[in-house]
Amino acid sequence: MRRAYADDIGRTSPLTICMGRLDGGALAPQDPAGVAQAIDAYGELAEAGVTWTTVGLPAPSRAAFAENVQWFGEEIVAKLPPIG
Structure with missing residues (x-):
């Protein structure tokens, strides 16, 4: 649908769509349920046509953030899944 509309209006450059997760779940390495929820949420965003997203990660120190x-x-x- 998005690509068809872009074609209709003559857009030739790639479409980029950014959106963050809407499930409100915080990400933490020690939370397997949160990981599964995030994978599902990011997968749904990709299926909806989102090409890039934002993420917030715990950053108690530079080393921990890395x-x-x-x-x-x-x-x-x-x-x-790969975007494409």
Whole structure:
């Protein structure tokens, strides 16, 4: 639908759509239920046509933030279907 509308109005550049999770769940590495919820929510956003999103991760220190970013990539992003 979005692509058809873009074609109708003559847009040739790629569409980008940003939206954050609406489920309100906070992400924490020690919360398996939250991880499953986040994977489902990000997957639903991708199915709806969202091409990029935001994420908030705990950042009690610079080192902990870096570890949490790595955790997010391995435990959530890696489990999502590719966008395309």
